[in-house]
Amino acid sequence: MNKAQFGSPWMPYMLLAPQMIIIAIFFLWPAAEAIRSSFFLEDPFFGTATYVGLENYSDALSASDYKRTAIFTALFTVLVALLSLSIGLMLAVSADRVLRGKSTYKTLLMWVYAIAPPVAGLIGVMLFDQHIGPLVDFALIFGWEMRIGVNYWDTGIAMIIVATWKQIPYNFIFFLSGLQSIPSSVKEAASIDCKSPNRRFWTITFPLLAPTTFFLLILNITYAMFETFGLIDLIVKDQPGNSPVTLVYKVYRDGFRGNDLGGSSAQSVILMLLVLVLTVVQFRLIEKRVHYN
Amino acid sequence: MTTLKIKNVFKRYPNGAEAVKGVSVDVEDGELVVFVGPSGCGKSTLLRMVAGLESVTQGDIELAGRQVNDLEPAERNIAMVFQNYALYPHMTVRKNLAYGLKNRGTPKDEIDKKVEDAGELLQIKEFLDRKPSQLSGGQRQRVAMGRAIVRDPAIFLFDEPLSNLDAKLRNQMRLEIKNLQRRLQTAAIYVTHDQVEAMTLADRIVILNNGQVEQIGTPSDVYSRPDSVFVASFIGAPPMNLIAADVSDEGVRVGDQLMPISTSNRGKVTLGLRPERLQLSPDGEGANVQVLIVEELGATRLIHGKLGGQDITVAQDAEAPVPADNAKLSFRSDDAHFFDASTGRRL
Amino acid sequence: MDRVKIYDHIVLLLGVFLMVGPLAVAFMTSTFDYVTIHKEGMQFGWGGEFLETYETVLTQQSGFTGGVTGLLMTQNSFILGIGFALGKIVISMLAAYAIVYFRFRAATFCFWIIFLTLLLPLEVRILPSYEVVQQMGLLNSYTGLILPLIASATGTFFFRQFFKSVPNELLEAARIDGAGPWRFFFDILLPLSKTMMAAIFIIMFVVGWNQYLWPTLMTTDESYFTLVRGIKQIMQNMIGADIPKYNEALAMAILAMLPPVLVIVIFQRMFIKGLVEQEK
Numbered sequence: 001m002n003k004a005q006f007g008s009p010w011m012p013y014m015l016l017a018p019q020m021i022i023i024a025i026f027f028l029w030p031a032a033e034a035i036r037s038s039f040f041l042e043d044p045f046f047g048t049a050t051y052v053g054l055e056n057y058s059d060a061l062s063a064s065d066y067k068r069t070a071i072f073t074a075l076f077t078v079l080v081a082l083l084s085l086s087i088g089l090m091l092a093v094s095a096d097r098v099l100r101g102k103s104t105y106k107t108l109l110m111w112v113y114a115i116a117p118p119v120a121g122l123i124g125v126m127l128f129d130q131h132i133g134p135l136v137d138f139a140l141i142f143g144w145e146m147r148i149g150v151n152y153w154d155t156g157i158a159m160i161i162v163a164t165w166k167q168i169p170y171n172f173i174f175f176l177s178g179l180q181s182i183p184s185s186v187k188e189a190a191s192i193d194c195k196s197p198n199r200r201f202w203t204i205t206f207p208l209l210a211p212t213t214f215f216l217l218i219l220n221i222t223y224a225m226f227e228t229f230g231l232i233d234l235i236v237k238d239q240p241g242n243s244p245v246t247l248v249y250k251v252y253r254d255g256f257r258g259n260d261l262g263g264s265s266a267q268s269v270i271l272m273l274l275v276l277v278l279t280v281v282q283f284r285l286i287e288k289r290v291h292y293n
Numbered sequence: 294m295t296t297l298k299i300k301n302v303f304k305r306y307p308n309g310a311e312a313v314k315g316v317s318v319d320v321e322d323g324e325l326v327v328f329v330g331p332s333g334c335g336k337s338t339l340l341r342m343v344a345g346l347e348s349v350t351q352g353d354i355e356l357a358g359r360q361v362n363d364l365e366p367a368e369r370n371i372a373m374v375f376q377n378y379a380l381y382p383h384m385t386v387r388k389n390l391a392y393g394l395k396n397r398g399t400p401k402d403e404i405d406k407k408v409e410d411a412g413e414l415l416q417i418k419e420f421l422d423r424k425p426s427q428l429s430g431g432q433r434q435r436v437a438m439g440r441a442i443v444r445d446p447a448i449f450l451f452d453e454p455l456s457n458l459d460a461k462l463r464n465q466m467r468l469e470i471k472n473l474q475r476r477l478q479t480a481a482i483y484v485t486h487d488q489v490e491a492m493t494l495a496d497r498i499v500i501l502n503n504g505q506v507e508q509i510g511t512p513s514d515v516y517s518r519p520d521s522v523f524v525a526s527f528i529g530a531p532p533m534n535l536i537a538a539d540v541s542d543e544g545v546r547v548g549d550q551l552m553p554i555s556t557s558n559r560g561k562v563t564l565g566l567r568p569e570r571l572q573l574s575p576d577g578e579g580a581n582v583q584v585l586i587v588e589e590l591g592a593t594r595l596i597h598g599k600l601g602g603q604d605i606t607v608a609q610d611a612e613a614p615v616p617a618d619n620a621k622l623s624f625r626s627d628d629a630h631f632f633d634a635s636t637g638r639r640l
Numbered sequence: 641m642d643r644v645k646i647y648d649h650i651v652l653l654l655g656v657f658l659m660v661g662p663l664a665v666a667f668m669t670s671t672f673d674y675v676t677i678h679k680e681g682m683q684f685g686w687g688g689e690f691l692e693t694y695e696t697v698l699t700q701q702s703g704f705t706g707g708v709t710g711l712l713m714t715q716n717s718f719i720l721g722i723g724f725a726l727g728k729i730v731i732s733m734l735a736a737y738a739i740v741y742f743r744f745r746a747a748t749f750c751f752w753i754i755f756l757t758l759l760l761p762l763e764v765r766i767l768p769s770y771e772v773v774q775q776m777g778l779l780n781s782y783t784g785l786i787l788p789l790i791a792s793a794t795g796t797f798f799f800r801q802f803f804k805s806v807p808n809e810l811l812e813a814a815r816i817d818g819a820g821p822w823r824f825f826f827d828i829l830l831p832l833s834k835t836m837m838a839a840i841f842i843i844m845f846v847v848g849w850n851q852y853l854w855p856t857l858m859t860t861d862e863s864y865f866t867l868v869r870g871i872k873q874i875m876q877n878m879i880g881a882d883i884p885k886y887n888e889a890l891a892m893a894i895l896a897m898l899p900p901v902l903v904i905v906i907f908q909r910m911f912i913k914g915l916v917e918q919e920k
Contacts, residue, residue: 005740005741005742005743006741006742006743006820006821006824007742007743008742008821009744011738011742011821012738012739012742012744012746012747013738013744013746015734015735015737015738015742016734016735016738016739016750018730018731018734018735019731019732019734019735019754019790019791019796020735020750020753020754022731022787022788022790022791023753023754023757023791025772025776025788026769026772026773026787026788026791027756027757027760027765027791027792028753029768029772030765030767030768030769030771030772031760031765031768032768033768033771033772034764034765034767034768037767037768087655087658090651090655091651091652091655093648094647094648094649094651094652094655095648095652097645097648098645098648098649098652099645101649101652105652105655105656106908107905107908108656108659108660109652109655109656109659110904110905110908110912111659111660111663111901111904111905112659112663113846113904114846114850114897114900114901114903114904115850115897115900115901116849116850116851116852116868116871116896116897116900117850117852118852118868118871118872119850119868119871119893119896119897122871122874122875122889122890122893123662123663123666123890123893124662125875126666126669126682126886126889126890127662127665127666127682131678132677132678132680132682132886133682134665134682165658165659165662168658168659169659173912173915173916174915174916177912177916222761226761226763226764227761227763229763229852229853230852230853230856230868233852233856233872234871234872234875237875237879248763248764251763251764251766251767252766252853255766255767256766256767256857261767264767265767265768268764268765268766268767271763271764272759272760272764272765275759275760275761275764276759279758279759
């Protein structure tokens, strides 16, 4: 649809200026800098920089803890995404079907979205605390002695649980919205054609939710990889010792704490490429969704 | 045998609203019964209760001999055609048709045969492998019917299936539905708000108003002997003239006009006269009609005027001579309907 | 039909327990004194220390320099939240207006640049962003806190989508009535956009309030700490102490989550609408 438009020569530039300027200063410039400094070895004491080509990249990738961090990040991302999507979907399906109390359930389940990741991290730390945490007591019933901050995987599991918990409302909201956009007559036709509600769900509802699901999958992956920074920072408690971290966190730690600017930048660029790939995939999927309707 | 018995059914909602207030209707084998009425009269609610999509608050619904009140829609052996088709968007036409049968464990070759037969019957064979989004409205409607047919149900339920189609397509599909139903000899309930559809399709019509039955009868029954003012004005186009009149021994008086109709009724009545049953002539004995507006419709002519101060419309053949400013009204006494002035019921 | 309903209610109740449970425990525990908590673990019920604890958190000087109180952090959080939301709305509405309603050569170019910002979240460019802000002397300032965060494209795309859905006829009628670009924007487009603006404001307020990484990086002066940033501080305090002040930490956590939670609960409908529309 062609939009009727104004032809003023200078006004659009003036309107766009604020955003473009901010983008240029706080986005383009840093992004370019990140790429540039990834090729240099910077000496923090003397302020000199030596060009080292791709050495930063190879160093970063071959470091032993990079591999461990990458593996954890991958596992973390997959588990958090799958778990929070499944739970979110399950809750949304029930919320869609229920007649009474729908809005109360909705409000209560939505709540957690507003909590900042580090705040969730703090609460998680407490709940998993060796001295006072009820969840540690609970795990003990099964003979599992959780030691967050000491045991690598105990800490990792706690992170996964808290990150999943925080993301469930987001998926819940979108799935509920997706479910409600399925025409009720289609659902009714399905109830006439198929007796088992379970079967109806998998053959009719779930396929029709596919666009929403794909879309959320990408968003969940982005969330797990990047937005969980605060959560990890809190659970790790500055005791990097035996705690798993994500790749993003490693960039921060190496750059700000370790002062390895070149290496940190190289890691940043690697992550940038990853995001690029994810976004391309996302847009391909959006095209598929448009085609669907 | 009777396929469907709706026995004194009520639908009440938690907030107190009553959509259906004690309706009883029977549908015989092979019969097409039309539920017709204005928006909100309860016809769709009634249909959905038969389908199992709405619960029955009070009363019984018996389908093919068994009580179905507590059965799930899929257990009732019904098939429904929705107003907006409700086809499964992610499945091909073939899969849409096969879905219900598949869920019931029908063997594959039987499914294939039924799908092919339905495809043949409804002329949708060429797009069996397409998806609904690639079809036009009329084609989708056929697929929706195909989905109902393959199920070979005890009764078809049509919920205003033609409302979303344009006028020309609607007329065409109307005939197809009628033919189809005759051929398959399956009982059917057809819900519509369009009285033309109702009159042309129905073996019997059920006219509903505000949750209650106004009249049940064949199309000609409800046309020539409407039980109430509501039915009289709902059925027939242009609508029946409803004129306030006073009956005495002298005859029927409308304003300053007196008509010598013989009837046993006395006192204040509502006189019903169908426009197409009236004649106007330049002179003669009848009551005087003051002609105000003449509408030419091609084959017919509508004359709007005043009879004794009240509005009246007469429909005549376009071939007849155009009346002058005043004309004399005549009609057969059989064509005069009398209704109670306060209750609106037939006298 | 009814069998399914009971199952649904059970699922939902379990869900509510899962989601709200931890928060309830956290809140209840915060009303006890920390010695009790240390001895017995996290608590259920009411500890009676509610007023004392929360008052302490709000007014007590904390942090290394003792220069910041809970109240001050709350104030900073509000400034960040509201500032970010307002800034976002203003900038993205103007930009979206330009892109949708004007014919100019650089339009596609600008659009793609803006789009580019979606590709790289802050987390992948933290170091250089810090350096840039430092070089501009904006460390430890509200401007430095808010401005760089406004760069991303989300708001712009949202308003672009919305503006595109406004019927053409409105602009044509306005032009016939003699309205120029400014009039059209203020007299017609803005009033139409009110609900959308509200929805975006709510979401962006929550996003801004909950910022962690950026404030952590560029505010070393504690008087600029937000509640969410302060959480980390409280955690550091707990690590050092013999008996950590669990109750104060939890109280702060509750305070940090309170305004955003209230906002999305009160404005639930608008929030959901904005969220779902935004991601399209």
